[in-house]
Amino acid sequence: AKEVGGGDKEVVREYFNNSGFQRWKKIYGETDDVNRVQRDIRMGHAKTVENVMQMLTDERPLRGVTVCDAGCGTGNLAIPLAKLGAVVSASDISAAMVAEAEKKAKEQLLVSKGDTIPVMPKFEVKDLESLIGKYDTVVCLDVLIHYPQNKADGMIAHLASLADKRLILSFAPKTFYYDLLKRVGELFPGPSKATRAYLHAEADVERALQKVGWKIRKRGLITAQFYFARLVEAVPA
Numbered sequence: 001a002k003e004v005g006g007g008d009k010e011v012v013r014e015y016f017n018n019s020g021f022q023r024w025k026k027i028y029g030e031t032d033d034v035n036r037v038q039r040d041i042r043m044g045h046a047k048t049v050e051n052v053m054q055m056l057t058d059e060r061p062l063r064g065v066t067v068c069d070a071g072c073g074t075g076n077l078a079i080p081l082a083k084l085g086a087v088v089s090a091s092d093i094s095a096a097m098v099a100e101a102e103k104k105a106k107e108q109l110l111v112s113k114g115d116t117i118p119v120m121p122k123f124e125v126k127d128l129e130s131l132i133g134k135y136d137t138v139v140c141l142d143v144l145i146h147y148p149q150n151k152a153d154g155m156i157a158h159l160a161s162l163a164d165k166r167l168i169l170s171f172a173p174k175t176f177y178y179d180l181l182k183r184v185g186e187l188f189p190g191p192s193k194a195t196r197a198y199l200h201a202e203a204d205v206e207r208a209l210q211k212v213g214w215k216i217r218k219r220g221l222i223t224a225q226f227y228f229a230r231l232v233e234a235v236p237a
Ligand code: SAM
Pocket: 009, 012, 016, 024, 028, 070, 071, 072, 073, 074, 075, 076, 077, 091, 092, 093, 094, 097, 126, 127, 128, 129, 140, 141, 142, 143, 146
């Protein structure tokens, strides 16, 4: 069997370009054609985005701040960031996701009113290991679930190397998810439920950050019925 998450990124890419794209586009959208589980995940994820926006606007305005949104999905974070004047680079391994994000950004940003004239995010189809450059802030939400812990360390190190000031990550914490995976397994790629989604212990993520000289400054936990996310904001130690 193919291994998901680095061992074979092809499985993830293929899923998020096809059935996964259809499923997650609905979850991350606004239409009513979602079931109870999907609606719950939509709500939980929206809370995660809201918490991240709070973290990012806490201390200073976003105008002119460079943000890399790695694994941007349909643009649910990139678009509100751009609305507040951040200079956003948004990328995803799935071309379908990037196309959808770009379409939504055009719909929402070109008509935006108010004082701030949003800068259109720069969208790219790229897996996050091949991202280069330097950004004030790097954000990567709900992507670690596709990485087993042995690949997650390298992924976290790479994201940290792109960030000057902070790195914000969300992931499915090990403590909450075990039985839930059985119920939401179809929402993840791969041949068997066991290889579809990876949970992470907060201590493991923290260790991976420490190894590359970063420390966690803020933590959040977002819980719904079918969605759990640990949110961490890390800064250079
Ligand atoms: N970050 C977005 C959000 O919170 O709205 C999307 C989260 S979605 C559950 C996971 C996304 O990660 C998918 O769009 C998928 O294509 C992307 N992804 C998975 N593995 C990736 C990788 N190695 N590099 C870049 N994107 C990846």
